Structure formats: C-alpha cells, structure tokens
Amino acid sequence: MSSSVDSRTFDTPTSGISTGGPHFIASESNSSAPRPASTIPLLAATDLKKGYRKGKLEIPVLRGVDFAIQPGKFTAIVGQSGSGKSTLLHLLGTLDAPDAGEITFEGNRIDNIPQISRDILRNRHFGMIFQFYHLLPELTALENVLIPPMIAEGVIRYWFNRARYRKRAESLLETVGLSHRLNHRPRELSGGEMQRTAIARALMSDPKILLADEPTGNLDRQTGQEVMSILRSLNQEQNLTIVMVTHDMTIAKQADSIVRLVEGRVEQQ
Numbered sequence: 001m002s003s004s005v006d007s008r009t010f011d012t013p014t015s016g017i018s019t020g021g022p023h024f025i026a027s028e029s030n031s032s033a034p035r036p037a038s039t040i041p042l043l044a045a046t047d048l049k050k051g052y053r054k055g056k057l058e059i060p061v062l063r064g065v066d067f068a069i070q071p072g073k074f075t076a077i078v079g080q081s082g083s084g085k086s087t088l089l090h091l092l093g094t095l096d097a098p099d100a101g102e103i104t105f106e107g108n109r110i111d112n113i114p115q116i117s118r119d120i121l122r123n124r125h126f127g128m129i130f131q132f133y134h135l136l137p138e139l140t141a142l143e144n145v146l147i148p149p150m151i152a153e154g155v156i157r158y159w160f161n162r163a164r165y166r167k168r169a170e171s172l173l174e175t176v177g178l179s180h181r182l183n184h185r186p187r188e189l190s191g192g193e194m195q196r197t198a199i200a201r202a203l204m205s206d207p208k209i210l211l212a213d214e215p216t217g218n219l220d221r222q223t224g225q226e227v228m229s230i231l232r233s234l235n236q237e238q239n240l241t242i243v244m245v246t247h248d249m250t251i252a253k254q255a256d257s258i259v260r261l262v263e264g265r266v267e268q269q
C-alpha cells in the first residue's frame with residue numbers, strides 16, 4: 001500500500017463535527033459527565049426505528065436497532081435479503097432519517113440536524129461505496145475520483161487547488177492498483193476496477209468512516225476478495241473505520257465483528 005493516503009494531505013477539518021458550527025446539536029444522551037474520547041463510539045445507533053409506508057400499509061423494517069462502532073474497527077452487518085441492511089446503512093450515512101431513535105457521530109447527534117449540516121458532515125467525514133459503484137459514465141476514473149472536492153469546494157477553490165487534488169486522486173488510484181486506468185471510462189473498466197475507482201473516490205475527502213453497501217455483491221469471488229483485501233489494508237494500515245453490509249458470510253467473517261439484523265433488531269455475533 002502506498003503511504004500516500006495521508007490525513008495530512010489536505011487541510012480538511014479533522015477535529016469532529018463540532019467544527020461545523022452551530023448546526024450541530026450535541027446529543028442530549030451525552031449531557032452527563034464527559035467521557036474520555038477513546039470510549040466515545042465513532043458512530044452509534046440507539047433504538048433506531050424505520051418503516052416504509054406503502055399506501056395504507058406501514059412496513060416496519062428497523063424495530064429498535066442498537067449498536068456502536070468504535071474507531072478503527074471493521075464491522076460487517078449481515079442479514080437476509082430485505083432485513084433492512086441498506087436501510088440501516090443509509091440512516092447511518094444520513095442519506096435518510098429514522099422515524100425514531102438516535103444516531104450519534106463522535107458523541108454528537110446527527111439524525112436530527114438540518115439537511116445542509118448532514119451534507120457537510122457526509123462530504124467531510126463519510127466515505128460511501130455501493131454494490132453498483134455509482135460512477136458517472138461520461139467521466140474517466142480520475143475525473144470520477146475528483147468529484148468530491150469539486151462538490152465540496154466549489155468551482156473557484158477547486159480550480160485554484162486542482163493540481164493538488166489531481167495529485168491526490170492519482171495517488172489514491174495508485175493505492176487501489178489503478179495507475180494504469182486513469183483515463184478509462186467506467187464502461188472500459190471491469191467490475192472490480194469500477195469498485196476500486198469508487199473506493200478511491202470515497203477516500204478523496206479523507207473520511208473518518210467508510211460505509212460500504214454490498215461492495216462485493218456484484219463481483220465474482222476472486223474479484224470480491226481483491227476488493228476485500230483493499231478494504232482490510234485500509235482498515236489495518238491506515239486505521240480507517242469501516243462498516244460494511246454484506247449477505248456473504250465468507251466476506252463478513254473477514255471483519256473484526258459481525259452484527260446480524262434479525263426481525264428489525266441487532267443480534268451481536
């Protein structure tokens with residue numbers, strides 16, 4: 001692995017979401033005596049509930065999910081198809097809001113903050129990868145990896161720092177073994193290469209946590225294993241915290257711990 005994935009490469013704020021200013025609301029559940037930083041989970045869910053409404057029918061999916069992710073850990077979330085794994089990951093990533101319960105990030109409540117604060121939080125601190133990669137088809141691998149700073153910085157700041165961003169994007173693509181594919185478009189890449197591009201894109205903002213929804217779900221076993229090796233290296237060598245949803249126990253067993261969703265609740269393995 002290259003040592004180029006370095007938290008000091010950019011001046012992104014790393015001191016927690018409170019740097020986001022008054023948008024971020026401290027959790028009431030943390031209003032008691034302050035705990036040492038090391039015992040505060042990076043990400044935690046308490047009594048999380050979420051259902052979907054289909055006409056008059058209310059479909060309960062998460063019925064009270066409790067769990068906590070400690071910094072530096074690699075956690076797999078498993079469960080049958082339809083058990084609510086993606087729903088949970090979307091809630092953790094603030095892509096959707098729960099019906100009830102709380103989500104905290106570094107001890108601060110994030111489930112009820114305004115949309116703009118959620119977007120800032122996600123852009124700065126969360127990296128996400130998905131089963132179907134979600135790359136933009138008209139852009140090259142390198143350009144896809146450059147999207148996060150383009151969005152986060154705006155045109156002028158991006159343009160001013162473009163050489164630095166490009167250097168970082170190239171080094172991240174090197175880290176995932178794609179130096180020879182910088183100018184390929186997604187349709188010119190294999191599934192494994194597309195997922196590796198998506199991983200590089202997720203790392204671009206130097207996230208504190210990587211949320212992965214079935215990252216190997218569309219890949220054959222060997223290619224899936226290659227993607228897993230990259231995720232494991234990022235976790236072990238760079239201490240990146242990872243939460244990965246998978247239905248594949250061979251993949252899940254490679255994580256530090258497994259959380260199983262059963263009937264809308266968590267069963268710790």
Ligand code: ADP
Nearest residue numbers: 052053061079080081082083084085086087088
């Ligand atoms: P998993 O990722 O574990 O396969 P999901 O979280 O995608 O499960 O879905 C959980 C359940 O919620 C499923 O029964 C699914 O059909 C339902 N569901 C998911 N998204 C929606 C939605 N937007 N509207 C209605 N039902 C949904």
Ligand code: MG
Nearest residue numbers: 085086087214
């Ligand atoms: Mg799913």
